[in-house]
Amino acid sequence: MRDVVVVGASLAGLATVRALRDQGFEGRIVVVGEEKHAPYDRPPLSKEYLGGTASEDEIGLTGPDDAGLDVEWRLGRTATALDGPGRVVTLDDGERLTADAVVLATGARARTLPGGNPQGVHTLRTLDDARALRADLLPGRRLVVVGAGFIGAEVASTAAGLGLAVDIVEAAAVPLGRALGPEMGTACGSLHEANGVRLHRAVGVAGLSGDPRVTGVRLDDGRELPADVVVVGIGAAPNVEWLDGSGLDLDDGVVTDARGCTNLPGVVAVGDCANSHRDYTGDRLRLEHWTNALQQPAVAAAALLGAEHALPSHHAVPYFWSDQYGHRIQFAGHRAAGGSVRVEEGDPAASAGAGFLALFLDSSGAPVGVLGVDRPRPFGRWRRELAKRV
Amino acid sequence: MIFVGELSDIPVGESVRVQGSVAIAVFNVDGELFAIDDTCTHQDASLSDGWLEGCAVECPLHAACFDLRTGRPSGPPAKTPVRTHAVVFDGDHVYVDETVPVGTEVTAGLASGLVS
Numbered sequence A: 001m002r003d004v005v006v007v008g009a010s011l012a013g014l015a016t017v018r019a020l021r022d023q024g025f026e027g028r029i030v031v032v033g034e035e036k037h038a039p040y041d042r043p044p045l046s047k048e049y050l051g052g053t054a055s056e057d058e059i060g061l062t063g064p065d066d067a068g069l070d071v072e073w074r075l076g077r078t079a080t081a082l083d084g085p086g087r088v089v090t091l092d093d094g095e096r097l098t099a100d101a102v103v104l105a106t107g108a109r110a111r112t113l114p115g116g117n118p119q120g121v122h123t124l125r126t127l128d129d130a131r132a133l134r135a136d137l138l139p140g141r142r143l144v145v146v147g148a149g150f151i152g153a154e155v156a157s158t159a160a161g162l163g164l165a166v167d168i169v170e171a172a173a174v175p176l177g178r179a180l181g182p183e184m185g186t187a188c189g190s191l192h193e194a195n196g197v198r199l200h201r202a203v204g205v206a207g208l209s210g211d212p213r214v215t216g217v218r219l220d221d222g223r224e225l226p227a228d229v230v231v232v233g234i235g236a237a238p239n240v241e242w243l244d245g246s247g248l249d250l251d252d253g254v255v256t257d258a259r260g261c262t263n264l265p266g267v268v269a270v271g272d273c274a275n276s277h278r279d280y281t282g283d284r285l286r287l288e289h290w291t292n293a294l295q296q297p298a299v300a301a302a303a304l305l306g307a308e309h310a311l312p313s314h315h316a317v318p319y320f321w322s323d324q325y326g327h328r329i330q331f332a333g334h335r336a337a338g339g340s341v342r343v344e345e346g347d348p349a350a351s352a353g354a355g356f357l358a359l360f361l362d363s364s365g366a367p368v369g370v371l372g373v374d375r376p377r378p379f380g381r382w383r384r385e386l387a388k389r390v
Numbered sequence B: 001m002i003f004v005g006e007l008s009d010i011p012v013g014e015s016v017r018v019q020g021s022v023a024i025a026v027f028n029v030d031g032e033l034f035a036i037d038d039t040c041t042h043q044d045a046s047l048s049d050g051w052l053e054g055c056a057v058e059c060p061l062h063a064a065c066f067d068l069r070t071g072r073p074s075g076p077p078a079k080t081p082v083r084t085h086a087v088v089f090d091g092d093h094v095y096v097d098e099t100v101p102v103g104t105e106v107t108a109g110l111a112s113g114l115v116s
């Protein structure tokens, strides 16, 4: 193997390059990235960067240790097609890159509301999004967040801290219900009201008012919430449309095995765009989590180099964290259908603000997931305990 | 000198957090005590809540590993070492000496030796 093309210049792409070099690959590496920025970290975009406590420099992902990576960057360039069997990547300016191996690390993009959006309506996925949103989050303004998922919740928390009046509109009866189930979703959702943010549940968005700038969010129960700024946080879609016709198996992302290998030799997929088999759950999952994007690449790089790379076992347990209103939420494992929840510490019903630790049990009563709010130490123990299942 | 506690307050494999000019985490690795700045240099997590693995601690948030002897991270996401501090014993009393220059490789405080 002499030539590698990596498509996507963010966490998973960079982690793959580092892993290839770490594991001894000395050939040519070209990294193609649609954004013009050098790789940066996304989680702070809704937290420290948005809140003004971290600078653009501080969220950069590359450091002095990366000087020796010897990468040809193609930033501000988009891959538009892949000839999978031939491993040829075509860029938007017509350049064709032929490689022995192709790494797909194109991540995901924010979903938007249908129709055109007036000014003042934002999604949050990229640094450019965050710059624009930050400029709009002025104290005293009214912000409506559409969607009480993790990103919506974090934006609400940060904006409340900046002195905006914040409403959240959530279509489901329980925020975070899909990830955490009714009890724990309710417990985490209670952080909003406890911090003066109004959460409107079980109500959809009928449309946006205002021209040229947004003035309100119309709800499908007939109400209208006044708004100077709107953030749409309704999930993300994998960036894989450009791979249509490539010969790759696609299904809500690029289908891969546990190592990131696709159905085509020499083509791997990693991070948010990969729908990979997970040994922990025994099925395929597309994880939109930072830790997955950091760690999966070492395994995929080894697969390309014909080697094995084993992660520490607790890293096989899906994991994410979220920071809201000064509280740290951590989750590892998964929520099993037909399972239940057992609270180990604290009282989530009283107030999530005091912190708690809860286990997710499967239908046989065995722990398969753990949720901690401000409980990093027991959380870490359980995360390791869960790994023993693999 | 910051008083940490009696040696028996810090069981093997455990850690305690004390307040110096910044928060400091003190770890007991098989009877050898190590002290480092408590706040991870990557973002904002308390390393005393982390997982001890030999002579390293894994950050409880994003799993950067720091060598307790040097403060150096073994790899991403942390880029910067944490400061290490000397651990000093007076009988069974454990102290942290914050005055040792940053980045110095510090030998572990041994419960049996080193009396100030």
Ligand SMILES: Cc1cc2nc3c(=O)[nH]c(=O)nc-3n(C[C@H](O)[C@H](O)[C@H](O)COP(=O)(O)OP(=O)(O)OC[C@H]3O[C@@H](n4cnc5c(N)ncnc54)[C@H](O)[C@@H]3O)c2cc1C
Residues within 6 Å of the ligand: A007, A008, A009, A010, A011, A012, A013, A032, A033, A034, A035, A041, A042, A043, A044, A045, A046, A077, A078, A079, A080, A105, A106, A107, A108, A109, A124, A125, A126, A151, A239, A242, A270, A271, A272, A273, A287, A288, A289, A290, A291, A293, A319, A320, A321, A322, A323
């Ligand atoms: C605001 C925000 C907050 C988050 N907070 C957390 C958190 O607290 N905890 C957590 O676990 N996770 C969090 N995440 C998720 C985490 O950031 C992602 O899991 C991670 O960034 C995924 O990395 P990736 O490299 O796979 O994809 P991405 O970071 O999405 O990067 C993909 C890159 O590929 C580029 N690209 C796409 N298509 C093409 C193409 N055709 N040609 C060239 N380039 C292309 C894109 O422009 C992008 O730069 C957060 C995400 C966001 C947006």
Ligand code: FES
Residues within 6 Å of the ligand: B040, B041, B042, B043, B044, B045, B059, B060, B061, B062, B063, B064, B077, B078
């Ligand atoms: S805060 Fe410690 S690794 Fe990120």
